[in-house]
Amino acid sequence: MDYKEINPQIEYYINRRSTPNWIIEDATTHFIDLSYFSSGKALYKVNGEYYEVNQGDLxxxxxxxxxxxxxxxxxxxxxxxINFQLYDIKGNDVELPFPLISHIGFSEELLSLYNELTLVWLKKSPGFEIKARALLLMILHHYFKRFYYKINVRNIDSRIQKSIRYILSNLHKPIEVEELATIAGVTTAYFGTLFKKYTGSSVKDYMNKMKISNAENILISGEFSVKDAAYKCGFEDIYYFSKLFKKIKGYPPSKILLDKKMTELAVPAPNSTNESSRSL
Structure with a gap:
């Protein structure tokens, strides 16, 4: 099935710190139980089978x-x-395509999401359910990348995360590798090696892909010309921009504007049918 439109409804959430005599009584669950273990050990019995869980397990x-x-x-x-119900867009129950038990390991990104969910759930500000659901979707997306989309999930070094955030916040201007290395607090040579280790891409290739994807998004709005999109993404040379765009996307940037124009021409103007009928 397509999991892009799943709708989780949280029934209960807890950052559980168990005591030595902690237990869950034997019972049938009316919800999905998704638990990530940050430390310690536990023994679960699920449908008659025993499973030992340890730090880093899901x-x-x-x-x-x-x-x-x-x-x-x-x-x-x-x-x-997290105990929750999961539905599709039509309200039908959905099962997660995850193994019953797996090892995730340590992830700063994941712990950050869970800690934010803890704050939202305990604070319970007006509308907290919306934010809690959004955070759960982000947590599920993390697991979907690993188990469903089969993406090689790496626990990214915090220095690289910091540099990526800087890149995404400054797509409108040229960025030098030396600048990113300074932000990360390492030498330029080591930064390049570290960046490729965690992203699988050179710094230059990564920045170009992000800038071109940003330009594509700008052009799709229909509000800007190719020249505008190039400048907004830090490219002074529009010819180089167009060449790079085609290399990365497989088509020239002008195609987006042409396709949008053709689509608009194919859509009848509002009430045009009624006006034509009245004229007859």
């Missing part, structure tokens, strides 16, 4: 499962546990 227990659990008294577990 357990995804489908709705309608028989579940119970205990923790290791000498090493009590800590986890982020």
């Amino acid at each position: 357990i995804c227990i489908p709705q309608g499962s028989r579940r119970s659990a205990t923790t290791d008294a000498n090493n009590p577990m800590e986890s982020f546990a």
